Amino acid sequence: MHTYIEDIAAHEGAEVTLKGWLHNRRSSGKIHFLILRDGTGFIQAVMSKAAVGDEMFKAADHLSQETSVIVTGTARADTRAPGGYEIDVKTLEVVGESHDYPITPKEHGVDYLLDRRHLWIRNERQQAILRVRHEIINAVRDFFNTRGFILADTPIFTPAACEGTTTLFPAQYFEEQTAYLTQSGQLYNEANAMALGRVYCFGPTFRAEKSKTRRHLTEFWMVEPEMAYADLNDVMDLAEGLVVSVVERVLDKRRRELGVLERDTSKLEAVKPPFPRMSYDEAVKRLNEQGLSFEWGGDFGGPDETMLAQQFDRPMMVHHFPAAIKAFYMKPDPARPELALGVDVLAPEGYGEIIGGGERLADLDLLVARIREHHLPQEAFEWYVDLRRYGTVPHGGFGMGIERVVAWICGLEHVRETIPYPRMLYRLYP
Numbered sequence: 001m002h003t004y005i006e007d008i009a010a011h012e013g014a015e016v017t018l019k020g021w022l023h024n025r026r027s028s029g030k031i032h033f034l035i036l037r038d039g040t041g042f043i044q045a046v047m048s049k050a051a052v053g054d055e056m057f058k059a060a061d062h063l064s065q066e067t068s069v070i071v072t073g074t075a076r077a078d079t080r081a082p083g084g085y086e087i088d089v090k091t092l093e094v095v096g097e098s099h100d101y102p103i104t105p106k107e108h109g110v111d112y113l114l115d116r117r118h119l120w121i122r123n124e125r126q127q128a129i130l131r132v133r134h135e136i137i138n139a140v141r142d143f144f145n146t147r148g149f150i151l152a153d154t155p156i157f158t159p160a161a162c163e164g165t166t167t168l169f170p171a172q173y174f175e176e177q178t179a180y181l182t183q184s185g186q187l188y189n190e191a192n193a194m195a196l197g198r199v200y201c202f203g204p205t206f207r208a209e210k211s212k213t214r215r216h217l218t219e220f221w222m223v224e225p226e227m228a229y230a231d232l233n234d235v236m237d238l239a240e241g242l243v244v245s246v247v248e249r250v251l252d253k254r255r256r257e258l259g260v261l262e263r264d265t266s267k268l269e270a271v272k273p274p275f276p277r278m279s280y281d282e283a284v285k286r287l288n289e290q291g292l293s294f295e296w297g298g299d300f301g302g303p304d305e306t307m308l309a310q311q312f313d314r315p316m317m318v319h320h321f322p323a324a325i326k327a328f329y330m331k332p333d334p335a336r337p338e339l340a341l342g343v344d345v346l347a348p349e350g351y352g353e354i355i356g357g358g359e360r361l362a363d364l365d366l367l368v369a370r371i372r373e374h375h376l377p378q379e380a381f382e383w384y385v386d387l388r389r390y391g392t393v394p395h396g397g398f399g400m401g402i403e404r405v406v407a408w409i410c411g412l413e414h415v416r417e418t419i420p421y422p423r424m425l426y427r428l429y430p
């Protein structure tokens with residue numbers, strides 16, 4: 001068995017075998033300093049001519065970046081080493097050579113790197129981001145699994161739109177039909193909640209967004225909980241609990257990665273309940289007070305969200321939006337039907353909306369009217385309307401976009417680094 005770098009501490013003083021890749025090499029006459037990586041970490045392997053003999057020492061002269069190697073040697077504690085340990089090399093075996101690796105330690109442009117994303121992910125920073133992503137996904141699953149929510153998968157091929165007809169990706173479905181890649185599992189989640197009580201789905205979602213912003217992908221992962229017998233307040237409480245739990249978990253388990261990313265963790269430590277909750281009316285007033293000429297009835301753009309969230313050290317919620325700018329399925333406020341019982345959660349530090357959701361329209365006649373007003377094909381929604389025919393109940397839920405959360409928690413400029421292979425307006429390769 002070989003040893004993984006992350007487990008090296010358990011092998012202090014012992015001979016170990018490491019299997020990985022050469023990340024970097026520095027040589028000084030009689031010693032090679034080899035930085036190895038194996039996916040679990042980085043470690044310096046010190047190869048001295050005296051220990052390995054002339055021949056092996058000479059062979060190591062030419063080792064280039066990303067050569068795959070198997071190294072045996074003794075694990076030694078060293079307080080100056082980044083991981084606390086080094087390896088004194090006894091043998092080194094080359095598994096696969098690597099010539100002219102295209103990503104060198106020098107700076108490369110982002111398009112150059114995205115064209116080589118399949119290699120870029122080997123980079124230390126990119127590995128750290130993907131590890132944080134993994135932790136966030138696990139935290140999300142644990143949160144729901146320990147609170148009585150049942151994972152119920154929703155389809156990716158769907159017959160109709162959920163989040164507006166302008167961002168649908170069509171797919172030829174055999175000879176006769178067009179299917180659309182799902183924008184959200186929500187409608188099926190509602191049916192699942194009527195069967196199982198509390199459910200969630202967690203999968204890829206697709207939006208043909210023509211926007212080239214730092215927050216938009218065309219394929220992104222969304223976790224969506226849905227609860228029967230729940231109102232807008234229940235939805236807001238659940239969203240707050242989830243975000244707090246995810247941030248706590250990353251702070252607890254991924255300090256090292258946050259360190260690699262040079263993330264200011266004090267900003268994450270401030271993410272404690274309660275999150276400020278503000279009506280859309282109030283939010284518009286605040287924007288105007290800040291000197292932004294925002295008119296009631298409009299949807300918030302990136303700068304508006306940034307301005308609103310800047311006033312707080314933790315995520316905030318905006319609720320009771322104008323119904324006209326929200327999806328057909330939102331319940332109108334009985335007291336002011338021009339408002340929808342929807343909520344957005346805005347992340348601090350300018351990261352914008354990470355969660356959207358609310359209470360659903362549970363009334364049969366109102367729902368049918370809304371489907372008509374939105375010019376949606378009624379036949380495709382018959383099954384959804386059935387949920388209001390057979391024992392309708394108040395219910396609600398939300399969707400949280402994983403890539404936006406990863407960008408925020410890691411402190412990244414753009415969502416393109418939050419997923420192994422980002423899909424954007426002009427990017428489908430690799």
Ligand code: 4AD
Pocket residue numbers: 162163183184185186207209215216217218220222224225353354355356357358397398399400401402403404415
């Ligand atoms: O606000 P959205 O559109 O809400 C829904 O889709 C609801 N049906 C969810 C529900 O209630 N079950 O999207 C939810 C979240 C956003 O807050 C954002 O985090 C993310 O999905 N999101 C995107 N992330 C990356 N790229 C895009 N193009 C995204 N569009 C939405």
Ligand code: MG
Pocket residue numbers: 344353355356
């Ligand atoms: Mg939204």
